[in-house]
Amino acid sequence: xxxxxxxxxxxxxxxxxxxxxxxxxxxxxxxxxxxxxxxxxxxxxxxxxxxxxxxxxxxxxxxxxxxxxxxxxxxxxxxxxxxxxxxxxxxxxxxxxxxxxxxxxxxxxxxxxxxxxxxxxxxxxxxxxxxxxxxxxxxxxxxxxxxxxxxxxxxxxxxxxxxxxxxxxxxxxxxxxxxxxxxxxxxxxxxxxxxxxxxxxxxxxxxxxxxxxxxxxxxxxxxxxxxxxxxxxxxxxxxxxxxxxxxxxxxxxxxxxxxxxxxxxxxxxxxxxxxxxxxxxxxxxxxxxxxxxxxxxxxxxxxxxxxxxxxxxxxxxxxxxxxxxxxxxxxxxxxx
Numbered sequence: 465x466x467x468x469x470x471x472x473x474x475x476x477x478x479x480x481x482x483x484x485x486x487x488x489x490x491x492x493x494x495x496x497x498x499x500x501x502x503x504x505x506x507x508x509x510x511x512x513x514x515x516x517x518x519x520x521x522x523x524x525x526x527x528x529x530x531x532x533x534x535x536x537x538x539x540x541x542x543x544x545x546x547x548x549x550x551x552x553x554x555x556x557x558x559x560x561x562x563x564x565x566x567x568x569x570x571x572x573x574x575x576x577x578x579x580x581x582x583x584x585x586x587x588x589x590x591x592x593x594x595x596x597x598x599x600x601x602x603x604x605x606x607x608x609x610x611x612x613x614x615x616x617x618x619x620x621x622x623x624x625x626x627x628x629x630x631x632x633x634x635x636x637x638x639x640x641x642x643x644x645x646x647x648x649x650x651x652x653x654x655x656x657x658x659x660x661x662x663x664x665x666x667x668x669x670x671x672x673x674x675x676x677x678x679x680x681x682x683x684x685x686x687x688x689x690x691x692x693x694x695x696x697x698x699x700x701x702x703x704x705x706x707x708x709x710x711x712x713x714x715x716x717x718x719x720x721x722x723x724x725x726x727x728x729x730x731x732x733x734x735x736x737x738x739x740x741x742x743x744x745x746x747x748x749x750x751x752x753x754x755x756x757x758x759x760x761x762x763x764x765x766x767x768x769x770x771x772x773x774x775x776x777x778x779x780x781x782x783x784x785x786x787x788x789x790x791x792x793x794x795x796x797x798x799x800x
Contacts, residue, residue, distance in 0.1 A: 490692070496769035497781045504741075504771070507694035512580075512704045520582050520613035520708070531588040541778065542594035549605060552626035557586040557606040559593055565601030571639045571798060572631065573597075574667070575606040576624060576655075578646030578676070578773060580696075580705040582612050591776045596643060599787035600794055605631070609651070616711030617720040624655045629664070637665035641732075641794055645773045646744070647709075649675025653751070654722040656731055669797035671735040671790045674744045674773045675751065677723040679706035680715035683746025693743040695772040723747065727754040733761035735793040737786060739770025765789055 492501035513523040539546075543562040548555045575596065577589035586593070586606035597604045609623040631640060644652045649672035659666060681698045690697055710720045718725035734755060738748040748764060755762040767774070767782055775786045 490694075493769045500769060500774070500777075500780050500782055503777055503780065504694055504769070507771075509694060509697045510701045512701050514704050515700065520611070524583060524585075524611070524613075527583055528585065528588050531591070535588065535590045538591045538594045538778070542598040544594055544597055546590075551630045552623060554608045554623065556608050556627065557590070557593070557604075559590075559597045559604040559606065561594075561597040561601060561603075563598060563601055564603070568600070568602040568795075568798065570635075571602050571641070572635055573600060573602050573604045573794065574624075574628065574631070574640060574642045575604050576609070576642065576644035576648035576651050577606065578644065578648040578674075579611075580676075580702055581617075581620065581647045581651075581679075581709040582705045591778065592645060592773075595775070595778050595783075595787055596790065600791040602794075612705065612709040612711075617709055617713065618654075620651055621654050621658060621719070624651060625658060628655070628659070628667075632665065638668045638800075639798070640667040641669045641671070641797065642667055643671040643673070643790065643794075644675070645673035645775070647676045649673055650677045650679070650720075650722060650747075653677055654719060654725065657718075657722055657725045657727075660726070660728065660730055666730065666732045668800070669733045669735070669794055671737075671793060672748075672751075673737050673775060673786075673790075674739075674742050675736065675747055676702075676744055677747045677751055678716070678721045679709060680721055681706070682716070683744075683750060685743060685745035685747075685749075689741060689743045689745065692741055693771050694741075696743050698743065723750055723754070727751075727758045727760065729759050731755070731758070731760045733793075733797050734763075735790060736762065736764045737767070737775075737789070738764075739767040739772070739774060741769060741771045743772055763793060 492504045545560045547558045549558045575593045577584045586608050593604050593606045607627050609620040642652045652670055686698050736748045738745050752764045775783045
């Protein structure tokens with residue numbers, strides 16, 4: 465299998481050595497694959513570029529250039545047709561996998577990318593969306609939303625809401641589903657809460673990969689996993705972005721931090737995935753508890769030894785398992 469680099473590795477490479485801390489001095493557990501062990505030792509946690517005086521706009525441009533090679537490799541590994549779809553004045557990416565599942569030809573998976581609300585785009589996040597499209601066998605619409613330095617919350621949620629409303633004119637709601645990682649997972653949860661508040665029809669399901677549901681940094685794993693997640697760390701790579709995202713709101717406002725928002729019956733089935741080395745493990749655990757209390761169907765999968773959004777390192781055996789798990793969850797939800 466051809467290796468497609470982790471998006472966070474691309475972030476470090478794109479922004480230069482000054483934006484990263486030293487590689488983790490860790491002894492990988494014996495319970496993960498040799499490929500994962502090697503990557504765990506090689507990865508550097510990213511550093512927020514604004515801490516070094518670089519603007520988010522300049523960092524975004526460097527990241528877009530730095531991920532080009534990984535995206536090109538992903539297109540070879542996961543063949544697909546990539547087109548542009550304009551909704552709400554923005555150009556989104558419509559991805560049709562070469563192996564489209566005939567049973568899902570009338571379905572659509574809505575992708576909301578991650579990046580701490582300040583990085584990535586539908587183009588640079590294709591290492592995720594292309595892998596997901598092939599694994600599930602479904603078309604994916606990867607949403608272009610305003611990043612925090614372009615417009616703070618709720619601009620991003622407003623865009624996702626506008627896209628969903630438009631899609632409801634073309635698809636029955638039960639043929640739609642969401643998936644997103646990290647900040648994108650948190651944004652999806654906030655969107656689902658807003659859909660419920662407005663009385664709109666819910667999608668069939670939502671898959672949230674290592675969702676960032678509390679931008680205040682509360683939660684046990686933010687302390688326990690500090691210096692152990694090889695991708696992110698709150699003080700050096702997330703705190704400044706969180707403040708940018710919330711604008712004039714507080715960090716624990718239930719809009720940008722939807723874990724504090726309403727979790728009520730009527731939400732669609734939700735898949736939560738995380739890892740034992742994920743800084744956001746507590747976000748997933750806390751959300752699972754609230755969903756269970758509200759009697760919302762929820763599946764939580766915790767992957768041994770895995771870090772934040774490890775799925776985008778598609779050469780790892782564990783990544784293939786995780787994508788297959790997500791595909792099984794979505795197909796089951798769509799078959800109801």
